[in-house]
Amino acid sequence: MVPKIAVQQKGISVADQNATPIRVGLLGAGTVGSQTARLIVEQKDELAARIGRPIELTGVACLDPKETERFPWIDQSIVTTDTMSVATNSDIVIELIGGTTVARKFVLAAIESGASVVTANKALLAKYGPEIYAAAEAKGVDIYFEAAVGGAIPFLRPLRESLVGDKVTSMLGIVNGTTNYILDEMTVKGLQFDDVLKDAQAKGYAEADPTGDIEGYDAANKAAIMATLGFHTSVTIDDVSVEGITNITADDIAAATAEHKVIKLLAVVENGEAGVSARVYPALIDENHPLASVHGSFNAIFVKAEAADDLMFYGRGAGGAPTASAVVGDVVTVARHIAAGCTGPSIPLYKDLKKAPINASKAAFAVRFLIHDKPGVLAAIATEFARNGVSINGVNQDLKPSLKAPGYDGEVQQLRLVTHATDEITLRETVKAVQALDFVTGQPSILRVLD
Amino acid sequence: MVPKIAVQQKGISVADQNATPIRVGLLGAGTVGSQTARLIVEQKDELAARIGRPIELTGVACLDPKETERFPWIDQSIVTTDTMSVATNSDIVIELIGGTTVARKFVLAAIESGASVVTANKALLAKYGPEIYAAAEAKGVDIYFEAAVGGAIPFLRPLRESLVGDKVTSMLGIVNGTTNYILDEMTVKGLQFDDVLKDAQAKGYAEADPTGDIEGYDAANKAAIMATLGFHTSVTIDDVSVEGITNITADDIAAATAEHKVIKLLAVVENGEAGVSARVYPALIDENHPLASVHGSFNAIFVKAEAADDLMFYGRGAGGAPTASAVVGDVVTVARHIAAGCTGPSIPLYKDLKKAPINASKAAFAVRFLIHDKPGVLAAIATEFARNGVSINGVNQDLKPSLKAPGYDGEVQQLRLVTHATDEITLRETVKAVQALDFVTGQPSILRVLD
Known part of the structure; x- marks a missing residue:
């Protein structure tokens, strides 16, 4: 027997509803920021039930406070240009400023103040991620950033x-x-x-x-x-x-x-x-x-x-509301941790893996040359490929019988080759050698072919 | 500047490696269970680094201990037929027995003993989920079950x-x-x-x-x-x-x-x-x-x-190793919580939503009748549909010009109709009325059409 009533009475209790709300500070009120604020404000009761404690948007920092007047769900009294004050007086700081310089400053200041951070800033994390993950772990706070890759996708x-x-x-x-x-x-x-x-x-x-x-x-x-x-x-x-x-x-x-x-x-x-x-x-x-x-x-x-x-x-992967969905999912996760008095898993970068050299991975390439067709062209090109050890999987000389090449008066043809798997350095050297042949003109096109 | 060295030295420290391992008990050593054991044992050091504390497989319960001899990574000294002992003497219990009766008993006993539970048992959760979620929340332990839906898919x-x-x-x-x-x-x-x-x-x-x-x-x-x-x-x-x-x-x-x-x-x-x-x-x-x-x-x-x-x-969605990937992902998550001295989010079923009646949702249906063709057949069928208020979107009488219907001597034809959106009850009543017409034979086929 499933104790239905007991289960359905759960969720946020009266005591929890009266608990001090978890303070959420928002840095940046653009497309994603405004939608993030909307989800937090409009779903206040739902989110409180899912977290077990209320959360409250207590500060919105942006360069031009007038911008936020367009968003009726944002209480204008909490809007400020003093970003540092919001960053250091919240339990959870949402960083949606973008860029790597001031964003890094505010994120590190928020962590130092004991706040957990939610961000969508891929440039910041691609550059300073390891520093920020380590700072969060040292301070015992969370850093979550679902929206940084794949927008709304939980990835x-x-x-x-x-x-x-x-x-x-x-x-x-x-x-x-x-x-x-x-x-x-x-x-x-x-x-x-x-x-x-x-x-x-x-x-x-x-x-x-x-x-x-x-x-x-x-x-x-x-x-x-x-x-x-x-x-x-x-x-x-x-x-x-x-x-x-x-x-x-x-x-x-x-x-x-x-x-x-x-x-x-x-x-x-x-x-x-x-x-x-x-x-x-x-x-x-x-x-x-x-x-x-x-x-x-x-x-x-x-x-x-x-x-x-x-x-x-x-x-x-983009758009205000979808990205905000990922941001608010992170906010709820962090808020649950705060309500439970703990943090989520840190990001231990415990491996010192070497970076593979550029020619370590092999791929098939499709190469397109512009040529002035005459007898022996294919043989000459194929010889260059063979000399460089690049095996040819297919050739197509009839894709587009004639077109004008920039800087070339006569008619040219396209010659398209697809190679077997080879490394990029060898491929580019081979293409360079072919390009030096007198009947080849214009710019070659080189594209990887996905298996 | 990213402090690379500091970051790369992180992970599991010497002190952590010497910490008491988190005890993992496995109930059931079939296809998924044996692969789960393999991942835990073979990736011991990796998992310890990701968790921040070692984990150790300390018990494997199965009906026939001989079965586990096929798996060289399972230490035979920890294999037992005493399932309750494993269920109540572990920090994390992995339930892979299946079924709803004994599985429920062992899962509730594990929770009562203070263990967190990881399971792949969809039948158990579909029947007793709310009871089990509530028991875990009351006891302050985790219940995770990624493998129960979609196998390896993090869903x-x-x-x-x-x-x-x-x-x-x-x-x-x-x-x-x-x-x-x-x-x-x-x-x-x-x-x-x-x-x-x-x-x-x-x-x-x-x-x-x-x-x-x-x-x-x-x-x-x-x-x-x-x-x-x-x-x-x-x-x-x-x-x-x-x-x-x-x-x-x-x-x-x-x-x-x-x-x-x-x-x-x-x-x-x-x-x-x-x-x-x-x-x-x-x-x-x-x-x-x-x-x-x-x-x-x-x-x-x-x-x-x-x-x-x-x-x-x-x-x-299935298979030993893929399902084990989801199970071990849950084990690591729960182990991280134990290492951090807290639990993950509970599953608050705070809404008492009513169940929609069966005819609340409308869909297009494809219906196939077997008919003995003669003049007026289509008109008679179309009339029944109209009488029931079911609008027809398309008709095809030529899909398969002739076939034998069970229990019917003459030649029959297929008549296939696709409706506009309608509710299932009305649709089934309409089909029943058509089926009563004297030129309709065999069993009708009814399939929803996805938008």
Whole structure:
């Protein structure tokens, strides 16, 4: 017999409702900050029941307090420009300022004051994560940051807490919505990168300065965090090799489409015999691969672990409300710990794993040359590949019979090769050698091919 | 500057290594139990570093101790048939016995003795979950059960801890590998249910007594647990409406394939205005839907939450090592709590939500009748549907021009209708009325169509 009534009477008791609320301070009231405030204020009773003690938004710090007047759920009397005061007078500090300089200062000050910290700041953690994790552990407070990778997707917590009995060997995912949107638009509309980027900026899907997204640094920050948590070792943004999508042309997309593939920007982290690697690069993916159907602002991450085998996590990687869902989930977790008088697990980076050299990992590459076709071209190119020990898996010379190459008067053809698995250094040397042949012109395109 | 050296020296200190190990008792040494023991023993040092204190397998209870001799990593001196002794002399008890009677006894005894419990037992939790959660909370110990739904997939913990700042409105998934395998085989090979089942039993993919899987009860147990955790209310197996796959015929599969659809057994839980519902039923899914490509023992669960929007979790739902990964992840979590001298969040079922009546939710249905064709048949059937207020979205009378119906001498045709959204009770009454018409024969097939 299940004692139904006893169970249903549980939750927050009268005594608990009268307990001193846990003070929550919010640094930054932009898109995510305002939605975070809304969830905390509007769900006050629900959250109190789930925590076992009330929580209260007691401070909101932002550069321009007028901005918060748009949000009716924010009590204007708690809005201030004095960020340090909010950072050091709360039980839980939510850092949504972004950037690495002042954010680091306020996060460390909050920890030093004894507050637990929830942040969505991937750049901060990719650069100073190990320092911040150590500071939180030394002070005995929590640091949670689910929203930093994959937005609303519960991914970092499962990685940190659910897969902790297993050995994670690799992770691979689409973790940047802006580049995913741009590549989608190029694919669907056949447009060039620059045109799609301008349109995305006009629609607010890309920042005025899009460098961090399109050059792959945002994804690289996420890769650093994923590798650090998954492999229990310090991996910072400086350890990540980064290639963005600015060189992807409409011709690349057309060639991919013709071969039933799509181009996606991937973050890939691996823990292999050669060491730990973290990379961001655009890759060709078969149109039937689950990642091929991840569109727009959605993110998806594959995880491979020794015992669990393959796992995938999918959801919205951006947007105010979805990101706020992850932030408030962290706030509730931290608040439960405070109510229970303890902290969650720290992040022990107990392994000093070496970083794998760039040529340790092998992949198939698709290389596209622009050539002035004449007899012997294929033989000459194939000879260069053979000389460098790069084995060719397939050749296609008819993808697009003729097009104009910049700086070249005659008609050119595309010659597209797909290699067997090779390392990137050898591949790039081979491409350089081919590029020196007199019938080759324009810029070659080099893309990894996902297995 | 990141203080790298300080960070890398962390992890388990000499003092911690000499600390009294946390005692782990294992009840049941079958497929999952033996793999769980392997991960705990083989990864001893890794787990100690992640926990901050050593853990040690101090007891293994099983009915036949000889069985454990196959597993070289299990120290035979700790194997016993005295299950109660292991259950009440451990800091963490892992229950992998299965069933609801003795498992409940040992789990409650373990909790009463002050042990935290990790279990993979969905039947136990679907029946006695609220009692067990309350007992654990009252005693101040942990109860974790990630492996009970979705096998290796970190799903219940994210639901319980990451989405706790959001409002989950519905969940829908493939959570039973045996039925998924059978439906896959029927689809690929065009075989009848009984033949595929026999083959699956011969290969060990289905139990000798497959009732729990094929009648949908295993999925129903999981639906009850999902609804309880997601909606913070008590939902037990008795609250779940269950329809298995034993009525699915090769003709159903052929009809689905012809319309570019697949049939999958779904667990669906919803928290709507009419109340909470938990259902298991086979449904027609478009072949492009992400769930259509979930094959064999893989599971996938979609979650819809107010702020997070759509999420999906995917991975291996069964198998010794994958399930053990989830179990050991829970063990490490509980061990971290013990090392820190606290417990994780309890499971407060603070809501007394009413159960939605069966006709509260509407869906499109695909209905297949066997008919003896003659003029006026379609008009007569359409009239019955109209009389019951069920709107028809599409009709197909040519799927399979002729076949033999059991107990009917003449040739029969299939007539297949797809309705607009309607409630199940009205639909079944309509089908019954049509079935009474003299030109209708055999058994009708009724399948929900997923949006």
